[in-house]
Amino acid sequence: xxxxxxxxxxxxxxxxxxxxxxxxxxxxxxxxxxxxxxxxxxxxxxxxxxxxxxxxxxxxxxxxxxxxxxxxxxxxxxxxxxxxxxxxxxxxxxxxxxxxxxxxxxxxxxxxxxxxxxxxxxxxxxxxxxxxxxxxxxxxxxxxxxxxxxxxxxxxxxxxxxxxxxxxxxxxxxxxxxxxxxxxxxxxxxxxxxxxxxxxxxxxxxxxxxxxxxxxxxxxxxxxxxxxxxxxxxxxxxxxxxxxxxxxxxxxxxxxxxxxxxxxxxxxxxxxxxxxxxxxxxxxxxxxxxx
Amino acid sequence: xxxxxxxxxxxxxxxxxxxxxxxxxxxxxxxxxxxxxxxxxxxxxxxxxxxxxxxxxxxxxxxxxxxxxxxxxxxxxxxxxxxxxxxxxxxxxxxxxxxxxxxxxxxxxxxxxxxxxxxxxxxxxxxxxxxxxxxxxxxxxxxxxxxxxxxxxxxxxxxxxxxxxxxxxxxxxxxxxxxxxxxxxxxxxxxxxxxxxxxxxxxxxxxxxxxxxxxxxxxxxxxxxxxxxxxxxxxxxxxxxxxxxxxxxxxxxxxxxxxxxxxxxxxxxxxxxxxxxxxxxxxxxxxxxxxxxx
Ligand code: SF4
Ligand code: SF4
Ligand code: FES
Numbered sequence: 001x002x003x004x005x006x007x008x009x010x011x012x013x014x015x016x017x018x019x020x021x022x023x024x025x026x027x028x029x030x031x032x033x034x035x036x037x038x039x040x041x042x043x044x045x046x047x048x049x050x051x052x053x054x055x056x057x058x059x060x061x062x063x064x065x066x067x068x069x070x071x072x073x074x075x076x077x078x079x080x081x082x083x084x085x086x087x088x089x090x091x092x093x094x095x096x097x098x099x100x101x102x103x104x105x106x107x108x109x110x111x112x113x114x115x116x117x118x119x120x121x122x123x124x125x126x127x128x129x130x131x132x133x134x135x136x137x138x139x140x141x142x143x144x145x146x147x148x149x150x151x152x153x154x155x156x157x158x159x160x161x162x163x164x165x166x167x168x169x170x171x172x173x174x175x176x177x178x179x180x181x182x183x184x185x186x187x188x189x190x191x192x193x194x195x196x197x198x199x200x201x202x203x204x205x206x207x208x209x210x211x212x213x214x215x216x217x218x219x220x221x222x223x224x225x226x227x228x229x230x231x232x233x234x235x236x237x238x239x240x241x242x243x244x245x246x247x248x249x250x251x252x253x254x255x256x257x258x259x260x261x262x263x264x265x266x267x268x269x270x271x272x273x274x275x276x277x278x279x280x281x282x283x284x285x286x287x288x289x290x291x
Numbered sequence: 292x293x294x295x296x297x298x299x300x301x302x303x304x305x306x307x308x309x310x311x312x313x314x315x316x317x318x319x320x321x322x323x324x325x326x327x328x329x330x331x332x333x334x335x336x337x338x339x340x341x342x343x344x345x346x347x348x349x350x351x352x353x354x355x356x357x358x359x360x361x362x363x364x365x366x367x368x369x370x371x372x373x374x375x376x377x378x379x380x381x382x383x384x385x386x387x388x389x390x391x392x393x394x395x396x397x398x399x400x401x402x403x404x405x406x407x408x409x410x411x412x413x414x415x416x417x418x419x420x421x422x423x424x425x426x427x428x429x430x431x432x433x434x435x436x437x438x439x440x441x442x443x444x445x446x447x448x449x450x451x452x453x454x455x456x457x458x459x460x461x462x463x464x465x466x467x468x469x470x471x472x473x474x475x476x477x478x479x480x481x482x483x484x485x486x487x488x489x490x491x492x493x494x495x496x497x498x499x500x501x502x503x504x505x506x507x508x509x510x511x512x513x514x515x516x517x518x519x520x521x522x523x524x525x526x527x528x529x530x531x532x533x534x535x536x537x538x539x540x541x542x543x544x545x546x547x548x549x550x551x552x553x554x555x556x557x558x559x560x561x562x563x564x565x566x567x568x569x570x571x572x573x574x575x576x577x578x579x580x581x582x583x584x585x
Contacts, residue, residue: 107409197410199418200403212300214402246300250307253403254502255418257410269505270512277508283304 024118025056028125031079032068034087035131040138040205048079053117065112065120065130066091066101069142089142096263099191103142104131109196109261112142133196137205146192148204152215152247153190156223156239160232172230185225185271187264194218194258194268200251214251215243217258221271227278240275240282249275299398310395311503313388319496321385323530326493328367330533332459332540335363349555353548361459361544361552368458369560393429400425421498424491431488438465448477456557460549462541472546482542489534497527 029052037044051068053059066089073086089112092098096114105115106129120128136144162168174182194217195201204213223239226232243249252272259268299306335341341362342350350358375381400422407419437443439453439462448468453461464470466485468478501523504510510519 197406199406199415202402202404244304246303248303250304250506251402252506253399253418253421254414254505255412256414257406257412257418260410260412260414267513269516273505273508273511273516275508276506277511279304280308280508 024122026124027055027058028053028123030068030117030121031125031127032065032072033127033129034141035129036087036141037132037138039140047084049076050079051117062116062118064094064117065105065115065128066094068117068128069112087142088140097189099189102133102191102193102196104133104196105129109133109193111191111193111263114263133192135196135198135201135203136192137203144192146190147207148210148213149190149192149195149216149218151210152219153222155211155215156219156226156242157235158219158222158226160226160229161235162231168231174230178228182225182228184264184266185221185228188218188222188225188266189264190218191263192218193261193263197257197261199255199257200253212246214247217252217262217268217272220249220252220275221266221268224271224275224278227275236278237282240279243275244279244283249279306395307399308507310392310399311499311506313392314496314499315503317385317388318392319500322492322496326489326530326533326537328371329364329537330540331363331367332360332544333536335360338363341366344559345552345555349551353545353551357545357548358552360540361549362556365456365458365553365556368455369556372455389429389432393425396425396429417498421495421502424495424498427487428492428495431484431492434484435488448475448481457550457553459541459544460546460553463544463546463549466538466541482538485538486535489538490531493527493530493534497523497530500526 029050031048032051033046033048035044036047049072051071053063069087069089076084076086078084089101089103091101091113093100094113096111099111101112102109103112105112106120112130117128120126130142132138132142133144136146136148139145198214198216201214201216204210220243223243227236227239249272254269254272256269259266262268331338336356336359338359341359342355345358345362353361371378403418403422405415405419405422407415434446438446442452444450444452447465449464449470451461451464451470453465460472463472466478466482467473468475468481501516501520504519505516510516
């Protein structure tokens with residue numbers, strides 16, 4: 001089981017430890033309601049399962065939502081006794097660094113692996129609801145297709161160009177200050193939380209429209225991250241051109257939900273403002289230099 | 292891709308930034324001036340100069356405060372209507388800006404989908420309210436200008452007409468829905484619409500000023516954004532006070548007293564126009580005569 005230090009503010013909404021014997025440390029049975037689908041919009045249905053949690057003494061650490069899904073997979077029978085199928089979901093690292101297990105839990109987006117059941121369902125009979133993210137096409141059940149996010153990262157060239165015909169040598173030196181800022185930005189795991197919570201990021205199923213659809217906070221922040229890198233900065237102009245265009249930074253409506261839900265606490269709104277400044281200056285320079 | 296979409300895409304950056312800019316200059320700037328002028332129906336009470344030229348008996352009769360309030364507002368309105376050069380050009384610029392800002396605003400607002408139910412953050416509420424206030428605001432502006440500036444009196448409950456030479460009294464009539472300045476049911480609705488409209492527009496401007504600083508990249512760090520937030524909130528509070536003050540000032544002004552003062556000012560004005568001419572013509576004629584004789 002995962003021992004995670006859970007400090008996102010999402011968990012607090014449903015947090016509430018009961019003092020009775022069946023509380024967070026006691027053995028209990030909880031209910032898990034899952035929004036399932038065979039593919040996007042196909043056979044969408046809610047199914048509810050029971051999950052038995054052993055008492056704290058009988059288990060090794062805390063239990064997360066992924067463990068519940070595993071238990072359901074071992075015996076997929078719904079509460080009304082119908083035999084169902086194991087629920088499909090993505091997961092990788094199980095320690096909140098890969099971002100693949102992102103889903104909507106009790107109405108808010110977060111990672112399932114770092115979502116501890118003791119916080120969300122402290123009492124016998126408590127309910128946890130799981131939904132796939134709503135801003136991406138559903139592949140199956142809780143598994144969504146985030147390729148729009150990856151394409152957007154490519155559109156801002158979210159990498160450092162190190163391939164060449166000769167050895168580029170060591171990278172340039174960096175001040176500790178810059179390093180601190182960049183380190184925080186580097187922790188983005190492309191999980192999609194900031195996009196799911198963004199009112200300006202809406203579902204787009206048509207791949208041909210990805211180019212002009214909002215790239216979202218994560219991508220703006222990654223563009224900033226690579227623009228701050230001395231070698232990465234060689235592609236600054238292309239990144240700013242993409243962000244100045246349709247689907248770029250101007251699509252942001254400044255609701256600042258993104259920064260509130262980011263599990264990595266990346267200062268997304270500062271990144272948005274910083275790139276706003278870069279794009280403004282870039283366009284002014286372009287206007288007067290004609291290039 | 293349809294044609295208008297490709298136009299929007301081609302000029303995406305310019306249109307977005309012009310949309311942001313027009314909200315501040317000229318629209319926001321005008322809002323500040325407009326509410327400052329209109330709130331003179333309150334702060335005019337302490338404007339001693341307003342009553343200097345008036346008949347002391349009249350001032351005594353209606354009260355020095357009322358005379359100052361109505362007098363100051365009338366003075367401002369007369370100045371705008373008679374002395375501001377190229378008023379029509381200013382109006383056209385404003386109209387074009389408002390049309391541009393609201394049409395694009397509606398287009399942009401439709402690209403988002405509010406989610407305050409799930410994410411009840413204060414910033415998210417402001418995001419949603421910014422869009423709602425834009426919709427309500429434009430409806431209010433159209434009603435406001437159509438009734439008072441274009442004279443669409445059929446939209447005014449009492450059917451009265453706003454007259455800039457009787458600025459306070461005819462405004463009170465239009466707001467309350469009667470020629471006597473007595474409250475009517477529809478008048479209450481119109482007044483509530485004004486309260487809502489002013490509140491929404493002031494919020495829209497103050498919040499828009501805050502987000503514009505992020506859009507243009509002026510405030511970057513969370514701390515800078517917070518600091519600028521305090522400035523915008525203070526400006527918003529000030530404008531809100533001015534807007535509400537103006538509205539209540541016109542709602543509670545004594546219509547008969549206001550009319551008396553406005554008439555007195557009109558008398559003074561026509562006298563002023565005749566007198567200087569009379570004074571300057573005579574010496575000039577004399578001078579000419581003297582010159583001819585010589
Ligand atoms: S910025 Fe944060 S919320 Fe957005 S994808 Fe990266 S880690 Fe996830
Ligand atoms: S600040 Fe911009 S990117 Fe972040 S949630 Fe709001 S609209 Fe989306
Ligand atoms: S499995 Fe990697 S973040 Fe949850």
